[in-house]
Amino acid sequence: MAANTIETDEQFTYNSPIVNFYSGKSVFVTGATGFLGTVLVEKLLFSCKGINNIYVLIKQTKDLTIEGRVLNYLNSKAFHRVRNTNPELMKKIIPICGNLEHKNLGISDSDIKTLQEEVSIVFHVAAKLLFKMSLATAVNINTKPTEQLIVICKKMRRNPIFIYVSSAYSNVNKQIIDEKVYSNGVPLETIYDTLEAENTRLMDMFLDKRPNTYIYSKALAEEVVGKEFDESAAAIVRPSIILSSIREPIPGWLTGSHGFPQLVGAACRGFLLRWHGDGTVVFDVIPVDHVANLIIAAAWETNERRLVGNKGVKVYNCCSSLRNPIDVITVMNTCLKYRKYFGTERTMSIFTPRYIMKKNYFIYKLLYFTYHTIPAAIIDAFFWITGRTPMMLKTLNKLGKLSSVLEYFTHHQFLFLDSNVRGLLRRMDDTDRQTFNFDVTEIEWEMYLQNFVRGIANNYDSC
Numbered sequence: 001m002a003a004n005t006i007e008t009d010e011q012f013t014y015n016s017p018i019v020n021f022y023s024g025k026s027v028f029v030t031g032a033t034g035f036l037g038t039v040l041v042e043k044l045l046f047s048c049k050g051i052n053n054i055y056v057l058i059k060q061t062k063d064l065t066i067e068g069r070v071l072n073y074l075n076s077k078a079f080h081r082v083r084n085t086n087p088e089l090m091k092k093i094i095p096i097c098g099n100l101e102h103k104n105l106g107i108s109d110s111d112i113k114t115l116q117e118e119v120s121i122v123f124h125v126a127a128k129l130l131f132k133m134s135l136a137t138a139v140n141i142n143t144k145p146t147e148q149l150i151v152i153c154k155k156m157r158r159n160p161i162f163i164y165v166s167s168a169y170s171n172v173n174k175q176i177i178d179e180k181v182y183s184n185g186v187p188l189e190t191i192y193d194t195l196e197a198e199n200t201r202l203m204d205m206f207l208d209k210r211p212n213t214y215i216y217s218k219a220l221a222e223e224v225v226g227k228e229f230d231e232s233a234a235a236i237v238r239p240s241i242i243l244s245s246i247r248e249p250i251p252g253w254l255t256g257s258h259g260f261p262q263l264v265g266a267a268c269r270g271f272l273l274r275w276h277g278d279g280t281v282v283f284d285v286i287p288v289d290h291v292a293n294l295i296i297a298a299a300w301e302t303n304e305r306r307l308v309g310n311k312g313v314k315v316y317n318c319c320s321s322l323r324n325p326i327d328v329i330t331v332m333n334t335c336l337k338y339r340k341y342f343g344t345e346r347t348m349s350i351f352t353p354r355y356i357m358k359k360n361y362f363i364y365k366l367l368y369f370t371y372h373t374i375p376a377a378i379i380d381a382f383f384w385i386t387g388r389t390p391m392m393l394k395t396l397n398k399l400g401k402l403s404s405v406l407e408y409f410t411h412h413q414f415l416f417l418d419s420n421v422r423g424l425l426r427r428m429d430d431t432d433r434q435t436f437n438f439d440v441t442e443i444e445w446e447m448y449l450q451n452f453v454r455g456i457a458n459n460y461d462s463c
Contacts, residue, residue: 018300018432023050026118028160030100030149031126032056033069035255036165036242038078040123040292042249045082045089047435048296055115057098057105057126070095078249100126100145104152112152120158121299124149125165129259131212131405136195142217143188143224150228161302162225162234163295168284168319168416169409170219170238173209179315179420181226181236184208184219191220211408226313233306235298239291239318240416241409244455246287246443252451253288254459260285263403265456267332267355268339272399274371276364277410279329279357284321284416286440287448293436294318294421301424316424319416320440328410329357334449341457357410372396 027044031037033056044051058073060066074090082089096115099106107115128141146164153162171182184191184206191206210216222236243261244254254261266272298316305314320326332355358364373396380390425439433439 016431016435017429018297018436019048021300021303022048024052025120026053026055027121027123028055028115028119029123029125030057033058033073034125036288036291037125038076039245039249039288040125040295041093042078042082043292043296045092049089051092053092053094053118055094055096055119058095059099060097066095066097078253081249100141105145105148116156119156119160121161122153123163123295129214131214133213135213138213138217139195139220143220146221146224161299162229163299164221164225164236165295166218166222166236166238167215168238168240168317169215170222172215172414176415177317178417179317181222181313181315184223188220229313231311233302233311234313235302236313236315237295237298237318238315240284240286242288242291243285244287244452245289246448248289252455254455256459260406261456263406264335264453266399267336268342268453270353271395272372272403273353273355274364274367275357275403276361277328277357277407278359280327281410281413282321282325283328283331284319286318286320290438291318294438297424297428297436301427314420316421317416317418318421319418320443322416322418324440324443326445329355331449334446335453338450338453341454
């Protein structure tokens, strides 16, 4: 089956071991309102109709109550299939008010009791993906909540399956990343004590050549999971750079245009066509629905392992670079071919430009200054003369900072081993392989990136 076609779940879910596994069970999802979490929840509802309840952790904000956030969530375009085919299923989504930064994740005693009585599977998807936050902030919001959630899980009556969503880049201080939990070499208590003492020199040593605090906090959380579930069964899923969906819930579906999608949008509009990096580096990106499907299947396999007494944490590197590689310059220039989705009124050139990447920093800065800074300054001068607010240099500065944060991944090549992912795919029967597809060899990059650009442009339209 081609990876970019959509089939209805009724064709495949008969006698499905994975669907049967979820039937009658309740799950708890943190990060459910995020990009990946939304696709995960939608897929569980659409393909596992026999699931009991899906409890989702939702943070109340200053602008919206829990009820308001849930309403916006359920009205998302992502749930169009469920609303159109069986809207009653939406009632299975039950909000749990909470906050990762609070004690017990901010969950009330009554809600904790409900979770402890009802939940059979826990998906810990929540994370704060910021590369510039302090190490203390990263640990407090990405590592410590994982510990707290595990404490809650261990009091659950049904002995739930625990799935932690990490990052493929959590251990990029190594060039070859295997599917195993790596030790960080420092006891977690020592790290916590150091954070309280604000010892900057030791904090830098802890990072151990990792480029940012986010991926280090994920590596620490992995170690927590590995330690706490050493005598039981759990799994860690490590996706690489998650981009738009390849099939579900809609080809090219995307929420927001931050991070790499923002850079692609800027390139398609002609704002940023030069990048400091090696264009020949294989750029590991993965469709969001591949990640969601692997998470769902990993929980099933974890239960299968537990039934035969296979203990410990199994790791899945959810990546594309080993089996279906594409380099970063090909990604960018393929995306530029479909800049038409932005319309001529939102682009700065009527011709399709060529994306250029340079490893040499001096040459890159020279090209950047010539092709971006000077034109932006001229446009801003024109805006100022005509009484409009200059904005081009400010926009360019923001995009430059974003590209500098991401350029680490265009200067370094990593090898993500994926034998566990391939083993899981082989273990699944034909029905489940089609319903919960995550075979990266089926990705047709041209078509996928076309839909990716369309998704970015649609987000610009909705802003």
